[in-house]
Amino acid sequence: MTDKRIENINVSAEDAIITPNQLKDLYPLNENIIRTIEKGQGTIKNILSGEDKRILVVVGPCSIHDIDVAKAYAQKLKKLADELSDTLYLVMRVYFEKPRTTVGWQGLINDPFLDDSHQLEEGLKQARELLTYIAEIGLPVAGEALDIVTPQYIQDLISWTAIGARTTESQSHRKMASGLSSVVGFKNGTDGNIKIAVNALESVASPHNFISIDPDGHVAVVRTKGNSNTHIILRGGKEPNYDSDSVARYEKYLAKVGLPTRMMIDCSHANSNKKAANQRLVLKSIEEQIKTGNKSIMGVMIESNLFAGKQSIPADITTLQYGVSVTDECIGWDETEELLKAFATSIQS
Numbered sequence: 001m002t003d004k005r006i007e008n009i010n011v012s013a014e015d016a017i018i019t020p021n022q023l024k025d026l027y028p029l030n031e032n033i034i035r036t037i038e039k040g041q042g043t044i045k046n047i048l049s050g051e052d053k054r055i056l057v058v059v060g061p062c063s064i065h066d067i068d069v070a071k072a073y074a075q076k077l078k079k080l081a082d083e084l085s086d087t088l089y090l091v092m093r094v095y096f097e098k099p100r101t102t103v104g105w106q107g108l109i110n111d112p113f114l115d116d117s118h119q120l121e122e123g124l125k126q127a128r129e130l131l132t133y134i135a136e137i138g139l140p141v142a143g144e145a146l147d148i149v150t151p152q153y154i155q156d157l158i159s160w161t162a163i164g165a166r167t168t169e170s171q172s173h174r175k176m177a178s179g180l181s182s183v184v185g186f187k188n189g190t191d192g193n194i195k196i197a198v199n200a201l202e203s204v205a206s207p208h209n210f211i212s213i214d215p216d217g218h219v220a221v222v223r224t225k226g227n228s229n230t231h232i233i234l235r236g237g238k239e240p241n242y243d244s245d246s247v248a249r250y251e252k253y254l255a256k257v258g259l260p261t262r263m264m265i266d267c268s269h270a271n272s273n274k275k276a277a278n279q280r281l282v283l284k285s286i287e288e289q290i291k292t293g294n295k296s297i298m299g300v301m302i303e304s305n306l307f308a309g310k311q312s313i314p315a316d317i318t319t320l321q322y323g324v325s326v327t328d329e330c331i332g333w334d335e336t337e338e339l340l341k342a343f344a345t346s347i348q349s
């Protein structure tokens, strides 16, 4: 029994919620969905190995806060993905969990009503419903695995996974990622440290054992086989790190430690100085590097929403602007379409 004099002094409640299997029964898989995920996970593995020569593009909102906006975005992106599929493999960023530098809204799963009511079960339901909708239309999805337990609820619907700059060095995240079925990308640290991402690749390739929950919600020891389908993501730090000199330096470093020299470049975050308009400059540099023979850049990340910019979350949620990010600045849909079409045409020729 808990003795309240010494334990849970700073805990106000422990509310039981739906189990992973119960959530999956509410929003089940079907053959269409399984085909999208199998194809998504498989294609991304082939891009990582170099067998598929296309460039992986992880593109979409910084965070999902409005399911209708996300569905409208997914419809547009699917059309563009089909159009550019000879050169680019487009995967939608569907990020439900936001790591914060200090405090702030932590994403749709944590607070689906954006009002500090923290109805996590509702957040999980909304997340899974959206993921099944996007998979049904045949579009693969990318997510950030920030929480250690939520993958049990939604990871079957994810084709590519990021571990963020603030958690790349975390042993718990590395252990969890060693059991994920998708390719996993590790960001460099917020200060620009690449070593922690390279160390993560080594750690994640090994089998691990850790305590989590099983699909029925029972506490369980999860024993993983290790995941070698991994790569680093350059997101900038104190300085941007997308330029050809930085890329060449990281290629050498990966080769020196015996790892494949494959990497993704994040056009946003510290590579854009958090200014969405700068993402096009990063993409232009990537385009030039690929055109001049770079074979290490296997993917790019772009933060994009229906409309450009960002907004603060207002006290009255009904006054939110439709289709505008509530976390980092994004480029709008028109610019996204223009940039990706130009990128595809340029690297094809």
Ligand SMILES: O=C[C@H](O)[C@H](O)COP(=O)(O)O
Pocket: 062, 098, 099, 100, 101, 102, 103, 104, 269, 327, 328
């Ligand atoms: O990608 C989003 C943000 O860069 C990340 O969540 C950190 O945000 P913050 O510095 O506003 O907390």
Ligand SMILES: C=C(OP(=O)(O)O)C(=O)O
Pocket: 062, 095, 099, 144, 163, 164, 165, 166, 187, 235, 269
């Ligand atoms: C938080 C993110 O990035 P980073 O971990 O690079 O800050 C993100 O991609 O949403």
